[in-house]
Amino acid sequence: MTNPVSEWVLKASNLKDPLVEAASGDASTNWLLLASALQQGINLCQLQKFITELRKNIKDVAELPAPAESLIRDAVIKCKLGNWSLASVVAGIVWSVGRFARARENRLDLWAEKTSPADIWRSCGDIFYMGKTSALRPKALGFLYRIGKGSTLPVSAGARRWLIRAEIYDAEEDGREKLRKANSLYKELYPKKPALACHALQFFAEPLDENNYFCQRIFPCSLCPVSNYCRSHS
């Protein structure tokens, strides 16, 4: 582990997963599933803040009566996510995740423990906006990875940025091929434990706000060993 890229991966892998952090506490697996279902058209920091905002007024996404639409809408507005591509369907996704959890006795943690990754992946297709029509179901892969049951690891926005910069990403390519390339990259960066590279790459040039990035918590840009891969600083 002496080369600078490996050093970066190892350090980045120590950063906490923002969605796992936002979901921790009561009913954490329910919140993690919701965060995974909402991970679309939004960066990690925005999604972390949104889940945190929802949790101020909702104890459990599976509670009954189901959370009011106005309450969910207020959280969207408060987090300045009015232009989010999912803004108009967030309430439906919250309710759908709630129904999914209730159908499993509201113990998604136990359900996930005793269910095979393939069955979890398939079942997640029942959730509104979780990829029923997608052959890859990337949000379900994200959920599986976050509960430690993913053998095929998801492509994060950070991993996509890295692949683009390394010129091994082709936007026109089939999603399956993109997934294969990302998983090869994780293996190449950290052969012993590719999930660690997957975890690290989600922070790569991932915005915290307009001027700052998650990865600046590891190195300042001026000392960053992977700045060659970083589009923001080329």
Ligand code: SF4
């Ligand atoms: S150069 Fe800066 S923004 Fe780019 S990866 Fe390094 S720390 Fe992150």
